[in-house]
Amino acid sequence: MCWRTPNWSAPTSVATDPAGARAAYNPRPADGTDAMPGIPACPQCGLPNTYADGDIHVCADCGHEWPGAVAETAAVAATRDVNGNVLAAGDSVVVIKDLKVKGTSIPLKQGTVIRNIRLVEDDPEHIEGNSDRIKGLVLKTCFLRKG
Ligand SMILES: [Zn+2]
Numbered sequence: 001m002c003w004r005t006p007n008w009s010a011p012t013s014v015a016t017d018p019a020g021a022r023a024a025y026n027p028r029p030a031d032g033t034d035a036m037p038g039i040p041a042c043p044q045c046g047l048p049n050t051y052a053d054g055d056i057h058v059c060a061d062c063g064h065e066w067p068g069a070v071a072e073t074a075a076v077a078a079t080r081d082v083n084g085n086v087l088a089a090g091d092s093v094v095v096i097k098d099l100k101v102k103g104t105s106i107p108l109k110q111g112t113v114i115r116n117i118r119l120v121e122d123d124p125e126h127i128e129g130n131s132d133r134i135k136g137l138v139l140k141t142c143f144l145r146k147g
Pocket residue numbers: 042043044045046047059060061062063064
């Protein structure tokens with residue numbers, strides 16, 4: 001290195017906004033798990049800035065950890081077809097209307113059977129599966145009924 005930024009000219013990083021400063025070092029993952037409903041406010045400090053870390057609930061503000069209700073978060077994510085029937089991994093579903101598929105010119109025809117579906121974690125509105133002609137489909141459950 002023939003040129004380095006001298007310490008004395010580095011811009012000062014004084015945070016004037018307490019909320020912004022907190023967000024900057026907030027250890028919450030960026031995958032959206034913090035938006036999960038059903039996580040109560042922190043019993044220690046009472047702030048709602050909480051997230052689930054596996055089976056544990058963690059407070060981002062004071063670092064308090066307490067056991068979470070696993071069943072509670074699992075119950076939220078029931079994947080249902082257009083008729084409200086619960087879909088499970090391995091089920092077969094039928095496409096109820098013609099659908100365009102991103103990334104291919106092959107349309108997915110009404111009546112196409114998708115066998116051996118997979119559920120999308122944390123996303124009850126979509127399933128994954130393969131049709132006879134198209135692999136790796138991600139489909140909205142509102143266009144499907146249980147086969
Ligand atoms: Zn707390």
